[in-house]
Amino acid sequence: xxxxxVLKSGHWPSLAGAWxxxxxSFMVWLLMGALSIPLARDLHLSDQxxxxxIALPLLGGAMLRVIAGWSADWMGARRTALVILLAELAVxxxxxxxxxxxxxxxxxxxxxxxxxxxxxxxxPIAGRAYPPTAQGLVLGLAASGNIGTVLILFFAPRLASTLxxxxxxxxxxxxxxxxxxxxxxxxxxxxxxxxxxxxxxWQGAAGLIRHRAAYWLCFLYAVTFGGFVGLCSVLPLLLxxxxxxxALLAGSLAAACGLVGSLIRPFGGYVADRQGGLRTLYYVLPxxxxxxxxxxSPSFAMAVFMMVVTAGAMGFxxxxxxxxxxxxxxxxIGLASGVVGAAGGIGGFFLPVAAGTIKGLTGSYDIGLxxxxxxxIGAWGTVMMALRADAPPAAGEx
Numbered sequence: 001x002x003x004x005x006v007l008k009s010g011h012w013p014s015l016a017g018a019w020x021x022x023x024x025s026f027m028v029w030l031l032m033g034a035l036s037i038p039l040a041r042d043l044h045l046s047d048q049x050x051x052x053x054i055a056l057p058l059l060g061g062a063m064l065r066v067i068a069g070w071s072a073d074w075m076g077a078r079r080t081a082l083v084i085l086l087a088e089l090a091v092x093x094x095x096x097x098x099x100x101x102x103x104x105x106x107x108x109x110x111x112x113x114x115x116x117x118x119x120x121x122x123x124p125i126a127g128r129a130y131p132p133t134a135q136g137l138v139l140g141l142a143a144s145g146n147i148g149t150v151l152i153l154f155f156a157p158r159l160a161s162t163l164x165x166x167x168x169x170x171x172x173x174x175x176x177x178x179x180x181x182x183x184x185x186x187x188x189x190x191x192x193x194x195x196x197x198x199x200x201x202w203q204g205a206a207g208l209i210r211h212r213a214a215y216w217l218c219f220l221y222a223v224t225f226g227g228f229v230g231l232c233s234v235l236p237l238l239l240x241x242x243x244x245x246x247a248l249l250a251g252s253l254a255a256a257c258g259l260v261g262s263l264i265r266p267f268g269g270y271v272a273d274r275q276g277g278l279r280t281l282y283y284v285l286p287x288x289x290x291x292x293x294x295x296x297s298p299s300f301a302m303a304v305f306m307m308v309v310t311a312g313a314m315g316f317x318x319x320x321x322x323x324x325x326x327x328x329x330x331x332x333i334g335l336a337s338g339v340v341g342a343a344g345g346i347g348g349f350f351l352p353v354a355a356g357t358i359k360g361l362t363g364s365y366d367i368g369l370x371x372x373x374x375x376x377i378g379a380w381g382t383v384m385m386a387l388r389a390d391a392p393p394a395a396g397e398x
Contacts, residue, residue: 010130015142017186018126021081022145024179025118027152028088028172029057032109033233033352034156035165037240037247042165043102047241051356054233055349056109058226061116062345068117069339072124076190081121085180087114092176095169119143119341125187127326135326140269140319147262149232150255157236157251213328214336216382217321218343220281223379224317226347227288227372231311232258234352238365243300257307261315268319277324278387284320285380287313292373296366318344347375 032039033054040050071080091111099108126142127135159168235254239245245253272280291310297303321340329336355368 026148028115047360060113140266149258154255222347225344229348230351257311261311272323
């Protein structure tokens with residue numbers, strides 16, 4: 001079915017609103033990574049301290065995605081999405097006026113995690129506006145809102161070169177306020193705001209926890225999506241430390257990597273709709289593993305090429321995994337999106353912390369990147385075993 005025909009089969013303004021929500025929220029979520037170089041300079045931070053500032057929003061987002069997924073299923077995705085935007089606005093205003101030392105910056109970074117919860121509401125809003133046959137493409141398009149990674153990595157260092165980083169928070173607060181208004185206009189009120197039955201929701205959660213496929217999808221998403229956001233967060237610092245690039249050029253190259261990974265994500269879902277998610281992952285994961293090992297190549301040109309390849313493969317894999325989420329958990333997509341998305345945030349937290357901490361101890365990012373590649377090898381092994389034994393049953397099957 002042609003892509004335009006698929007888009008016309010549902011309510012495209014809801015898809016646009018979901019995409020906008022996720023795009024701006026991604027900008028807020030990765031703000032600390034985009035500002036890592038001026039933050040490290042202004043606050044006189046060590047490698048380990050900077051790594052924690054970069055990673056804390058990713059961990060906070062991981063935890064809050066589960067809560068947002070619950071709220072999307074029970075209270076309504078639209079209402080939950082508006083709460084998230086208002087919370088982002090409040091945190092950014094605090095960053096503008098109230099963050100002056102490392103301890104406050106840590107708390108601010110953790111609170112930015114609320115933006116990472118957007119995934120658990122944006123995808124249900126988009127998915128419920130379209131028929132089941134369009135889920136892979138539609139969820140991929142909505143999730144391509146992670147292009148916010150590109151925008152923040154490109155623009156934040158440029159703003160910080162002329163403004164104090166506190167004022168960058170003020171600019172972002174204005175953007176979030178405008179987004180809130182557009183979201184209200186694009187996404188209609190839900191006819192049924194949710195299940196309104198906590199017992200029913202907890203039964204669904206218990207069923208999800210008992211299903212072994214949920215754990216597996218969490219692991220796969222921790223490698224693909226977690227690798228993507230973690231890599232994009234740490235790349236400006238890595239390029240600055242290893243190749244002595246200034247903040248603007250480092251941010252531009254990191255943004256280029258994020259652009260490739262963001263734009264290719266819908267095609268991951270599109271291919272998975274037609275070829276099968278597991279078979280597609282079988283070919284994508286080795287590319288991630290090989291490319292991430294070579295990121296710190298002595299050749300700068302080769303290193304940049306491998307960064308782009310890694311981000312692109314991870315972005316493609318993101319779309320594939322969420323096609324599997326929609327296929328296996330169609331009745332609890334908000335809950336499943338929250339749980340699986342949380343695992344992605346944890347994977348994203350692991351990469352910058354491991355790379356930054358080990359770099360502080362050894363002077364090199366290599367070992368931290370190799371550790372993450374080891375997780376990719378484990379994920380690839382599970383996919384190979386599943387293909388040999390046939391795919392796990394979908395949710396609700398015995």
